[in-house]
Amino acid sequence: MKLKPTDFIVILTGAGISAESGIRTFRAQDGLWEEHRIEDVATPEGFMRNPELVHAFYNQRRRQLQEASVMPNPAHLALTRLEQQWPGDVLIITQNVDNLHERAGSQKLLHMHGELNKIFCQFCKTRLIWNTDLSTETACPHCGNVGMLRPDIVWFGETPYHMDEILRALAVCQLFISIGTSGLVYPAAKFAQIASQAYRIETNLQETEISGSFNKHLIGPAGSEIPKLIEALLAREFLV
Ligand code: APR
CATH class of the missing domain: 3.30.1600.10 (SIR2/SIRT2 'Small Domain')
Known part of the structure; x- marks a missing residue:
C-alpha cells in the first residue's frame, strides 16, 4: 500500500502511549x-x-x-507533527483520560472515555x-x-462518547494506527475490524488479543516507534 497525501488517518491511543510520561497503565x-x-x-x-x-x-x-x-512524550509530539504536516485529515481517538495529547498540541482529538x-x-x-x-x-x-x-x-457499563463520529471516521479512513492498547475493552477493541477497508498498524510492547486484526505490527515502546513511523509517513516513504 502507498498512501496518498489526501488520505485520512485515524489513530487510536491507549494507556501505553502515556506510560513513558510516567502514567501507569x-x-x-x-x-x-x-x-x-x-x-x-x-x-x-x-x-x-x-x-x-x-x-x-x-x-x-x-x-x-x-x-x-508528567509531560507529553515523543509519541504524543510526533502525532501532533503528523496532524500539522499531513496534507489530509488526521483524527486521534483516545481512550486516555489524561490531557497529554492536547498538551502536545493535538487539535483533532476525541476523548471517548x-x-x-x-x-x-x-x-x-x-x-x-x-x-x-x-x-x-x-x-x-x-x-x-x-x-x-x-x-x-466513562465508566464500565456506560456508553463511550463521540461514537457516531468515531464509527463514521473508522468506516472511511485509509490508515488506522492503534497505539498502546491491550485490545481488551470494547468498543475500542473492535475498531480495527470496523476499519477493515483501511491499512491497519498496531504499535505495542507485545502482541495483543487483537493483533490478528492488523496488517502490520511495530513492537516496541511508543516513544521510539511512533516518531519513526510518523517521519516515514511524512516523508511519503510509506510503502508496505
Ligand atoms: N509503548 C507501547 N505500548 C505500551 C507501552 C509503551 N511504552 N507500555 C505499555 N504498553 C502497552 C501494553 O503492552 C498494553 O497492551 O499498552 C497497553 C496498555 O493496556 P491497558 O493497561 O489495558 O490500557 P488500555 O488498553 O488503554 O485500557 C483500555 O480500559 O480500564 C479501562 O477505561 C480504561 O481506557 C482504559 C481501557
Missing part, C-alpha cells in the same frame, strides 16, 4: 487494576456505593497530571473544567446542588 503487572477493583472505582454502581472512594481515586490521578515530571480534568453535575448536567479535588461536599458551581458532581469519566 491499567493491566500491567504494576497497573492500576492491580491495586484497585474496577467494580469499586470505575462503575456507576461503585460510585453509588462509595462516592468518596471513587473521588479519592480520580483526585489522585487528576493531581498527578499537574506533576512537573472522558477527561480527568472535567466533571459534570448529575443534577443540572453542566460539564465543567476541574483541576482540583472533588468530594461529596462539593457544590455544583452552576446549580448549587451538593453531592451531585462526578468525574467526567
Whole structure:
C-alpha cells in the first residue's frame, strides 16, 4: 500500500502511549487494576456505593497530571507533527483520560472515555473544567446542588462518547494506527475490524488479543516507534 497525501488517518491511543510520561497503565503487572477493583472505582454502581472512594481515586490521578515530571512524550509530539504536516485529515481517538495529547498540541482529538480534568453535575448536567479535588461536599458551581458532581469519566457499563463520529471516521479512513492498547475493552477493541477497508498498524510492547486484526505490527515502546513511523509517513516513504 502507498498512501496518498489526501488520505485520512485515524489513530487510536491507549494507556501505553502515556506510560513513558510516567502514567501507569491499567493491566500491567504494576497497573492500576492491580491495586484497585474496577467494580469499586470505575462503575456507576461503585460510585453509588462509595462516592468518596471513587473521588479519592480520580483526585489522585487528576493531581498527578499537574506533576512537573508528567509531560507529553515523543509519541504524543510526533502525532501532533503528523496532524500539522499531513496534507489530509488526521483524527486521534483516545481512550486516555489524561490531557497529554492536547498538551502536545493535538487539535483533532476525541476523548471517548472522558477527561480527568472535567466533571459534570448529575443534577443540572453542566460539564465543567476541574483541576482540583472533588468530594461529596462539593457544590455544583452552576446549580448549587451538593453531592451531585462526578468525574467526567466513562465508566464500565456506560456508553463511550463521540461514537457516531468515531464509527463514521473508522468506516472511511485509509490508515488506522492503534497505539498502546491491550485490545481488551470494547468498543475500542473492535475498531480495527470496523476499519477493515483501511491499512491497519498496531504499535505495542507485545502482541495483543487483537493483533490478528492488523496488517502490520511495530513492537516496541511508543516513544521510539511512533516518531519513526510518523517521519516515514511524512516523508511519503510509506510503502508496505
Ligand atoms: N509503548 C507501547 N505500548 C505500551 C507501552 C509503551 N511504552 N507500555 C505499555 N504498553 C502497552 C501494553 O503492552 C498494553 O497492551 O499498552 C497497553 C496498555 O493496556 P491497558 O493497561 O489495558 O490500557 P488500555 O488498553 O488503554 O485500557 C483500555 O480500559 O480500564 C479501562 O477505561 C480504561 O481506557 C482504559 C481501557
